[in-house]
């Protein structure tokens with residue numbers, strides 16, 4: 001598998017497992033790579049990547065701080081069934097985690113944060129529009145401890161902090177596209193997700209709007225929903241927020 005760059009704009013994956021032909025749109029600064037693709041109704045295979053974002057968005061309507069030391073990218077995917085659509089963020093978490101594990105020890109916090117030593121390294125925002133899904137990925141690549149300290153983000157980390165040296169955002173971007181363009185069966189993805197998921201087997205606090213409770217995270221459904229045991233009852237958590245008691249971060 002190799003990644004070809006054509007006129008710096010177009011990249012396609014050649015070789016076994018060919019899946020997607022990506023068209024890349026690069027921005028020095030934009031509001032949010034997800035918003036650009038969504039508002040422009042970009043077709044499947046479009047990729048937006050920005051050096052920084054003025055209005056980076058996270059899950060639950062939160063702000064995602066996007067200084068120029070990070071990697072911010074979004075990819076438009078198509079899907080056939082609702083189950084495929086729901087599965088897309090699961091797949092993305094595994095792809096991103098696999099790439100980042102080449103740099104540092106890390107895992108997945110359900111549903112799709114990538115964490116290293118209990119701190120957030122990367123966030124993923126999946127948004128649907130028309131018949132498409134946008135997967136937005138924000139990675140703290142070369143962000144310094146000072147930035148996190150000055151911005152009140154004690155539970156964030158970066159590859160720079162984890163590895164002790166600066167890393168190339170271009171290299172990571174290419175590696176991510178390669179990973180996301182590969183074909184992997186649902187079973188293979190779910191198997192990897194379960195191995196990487198740090199939420200499973202732990203006592204967690206489930207927060208869904210005003211409803212909060214403690215539960216044990218025991219399994220995942222085939223779509224990636226979290227199965228918890230609450231007061232002896234099996235509950236499937238498919239929306240809202242889960243925070244792990246021992247490591248809560250914004």
Ligand code: BTN
Nearest residue numbers: 032056057058059123124136138
């Ligand atoms: C989260 O952790 O809540 C999800 C964060 C997702 C951030 C990425 S950065 C690229 C893309 N553009 C956005 O505005 N958000 C996603």
